[in-house]
Amino acid sequence: MLRKVFLLFACLCAAMAGSGLLATAFRAAPSATRPPQRIVSLNLCADQLVLALADRRQIAGLTRNAVDTQMSAEAARARGLPILTHSAEQILAIGPDLVAGMPARGNAVLMGLDRDVRALDLESADRLGDIYRSIRTTAAAVGHRDRGEAMIARMQRELADLPRPGAGRVAAYYQRRGFMTGTGTLIDDLMQRMGLVNLAAKLGKPALAQVSLEEMVAARPDFLIVESATDRITDQGSEMLHHPALRDIPRISIPQAWTVCGGPSYARAARSMADQITRLDGAHR
Template sequence: MVRTLLCLALLVLGGFLPVASHARPMRVVSINLCTDQLAMLVAGPGQLFSVSSLALDKNSSVMVEQAKNYHINHAKAEEVIRLKPDLVLAGTYTSYNTISLLKRLGVRVEQFAPDSGFDTIREKILRLGLVLGQEDRAKQIVHAFDMRLSEIEELQPKERKVLADYEPNSFTGGVGTLAHSMIKAAGFLHLGEELGLVGSTVKMPLETLIRNNPDYVMTWSQWSGGQARATQVLGHPALDAWFGPERRITVDTAHWICGGPFTLDAVAALQRIYLDKEKRR
């Protein structure tokens, strides 16, 4: 209650109250890492005002340098209100209290779900283009995305090897994840799909991984060399003994969190690693 009254007081004292309008927004605030990056790509000049602090985190964002050109927010309702947005971009998992408060104060909020594959990347870009009044720009981005994806897929090796993505606490993923689409596009078979797994955050005990013996095991750079209990499994002696350096692949964390045109940079990089390792075998 105190928090709500504080925000209302700020609105009155500031002499403004967001007006619901679906005209092209010209003061857009993004409070989610994934909408940060897509908005920086889709928004027109001067349209995007603020992005979240995560956009400056090199372990999470691929657009750190671009993010420096915008006001930085910390996804707090009181802070966002003071920025006088005519549109707020958020994720479906953004704090419920923050979203609810912003909506009660009359702010237009558009929420976007996490990416579950290439189709959702296309859908989000096109939807963002519609929301921002930048439909043509969004269509051009999707067209370029599809053209490059086709080029990458043409380079896939004829013989596909099996890759497992393996993360802290023995988590992996299966069909219906962005990682699955990326791994398949690079030319691998995905162990998660081979085992009938669906979605992310699926537990795969180390014994199961070794028993299925994929050709390669992939981890994110953020977790390599970590000392946390969650990451200890990634340095387990059995994992190191079974999957030596020639069968381990480390990818850049930031490119695997959110979907966008930059996702294909990660797919192309994974494919280069794959082809290089196969030449050495």
Template sequence: MAGFASLLVASAGLRVASLNLCTDELLLALAEPGQIVSVTHLAQQPSEYADWKQARRYPKNDGSLLSVVGQHPELVLTMGGGARDQAHIARKLGIRVIDLPYPQAMSDMEAAIAKVAAAVGHPAKGQRLNARIEALKRTRPATLPDTIWLGGGGRSVASTGLAAEWMALAGFRQRPLVGDRVTLEQLLVSPPTILLRSDYRAGQYSGEQRWMMHPLAKGTNKSRTIPTDGRAWTCMGPPMIDEVNGLRRFAP
């Protein structure tokens, strides 16, 4: 027991960098401020991360191992694989790398939270965060109306998996869509009960945002349009807990 306590104390003093926006979210939620040596530049952009002011308290990196070597991290967090060369270099430099898979389900997200919390020496923080998710599960609304999550250009989400699970916790049921996309014609002919409209990069000049400006993409008189903070849906990590609590105010 004493050895485990010593290991936690040692981990709690680790210098940690994150090379991915999704691991930025985990690191900022689970580490102590003195441990964080770097987060990605994306976390510091208001258009990408809701708590960008917190992220700007720390040095930034460009998502590469080389950009953080000079900051002397002992642990580097990243996600999604494709970084074998970086992992090899990190081992040569004595830097531990945790490369998390992109979560496909809520259980994956809970596992990632627990793993990062343990790695940075704060398992209790991970337990508290996962307890908040469990509380959402226990209080999930009983009625889940037909819903389409709508992003730029008609992008949507799968009817199963992590996004759909977060939606269900908020009180919405994602409609199955071919290719996880919806057309303006579908919104006209078969409108959902709820149009959960992402505001990610709203107002930005792009083809996707021009599509979102079409009247049908804003909802019809047969749908109720509810806005959601699209930034939280990029990684669907810890920020989704507050987003779900906020969306529950609009659920039937």
């Protein structure tokens, strides 16, 4: 979540930096009669939906995070595709017929376009219902409605069979440097699906709060949910998660790439959480 906030801020800063070169307004055109052939994505979450739903030959540009396996659940599909530098000139040279972002419309990098361009404006998906809407919206925009419906049906089947092994126990999504994710977030939605109670809600914390090691030890959650990248110590930020005072709290480890954006990887994250809780319970019997 912390890195997600940083990425959105960084994209905004990059857009503002290029605005001095731009003059005319970016407008959304009516829906095209044929699928777009030069799709450009402006941020990580749009990258993943476009990669999952569009044909490879339709994709003309993605962000640099699209190929980062720590950040994108679709990184393997992005290999070999054009990567953008958030340069207005680069996007102008592509001549996109669909631009996807959160949102795409009004992005300063694109204000130099002097013609109508279709815009796919996506909203942050912090609940499963939001994810389904994003999938349907993207699938329609890239010309593959049936692909979107098939993806949703597959996710629904996967999630329908999942147990709720949390049984009302308390969990904390604890991140590098002591940041904890609160309610109204994708992680919180996954916790609820597992039957877990978010420690942040019990403590009255906002969507993102820094919680000291002492506070966490005193709160004594039943589970710590951590990013798999912090399973080993790599720097000071991850070192605190391995403090001896936390070692006997059972851990659920999830790749950040599955939860940084609301998308099809939600079902994968839910399955992994359910399996890990069940395994941990079995080990403590």
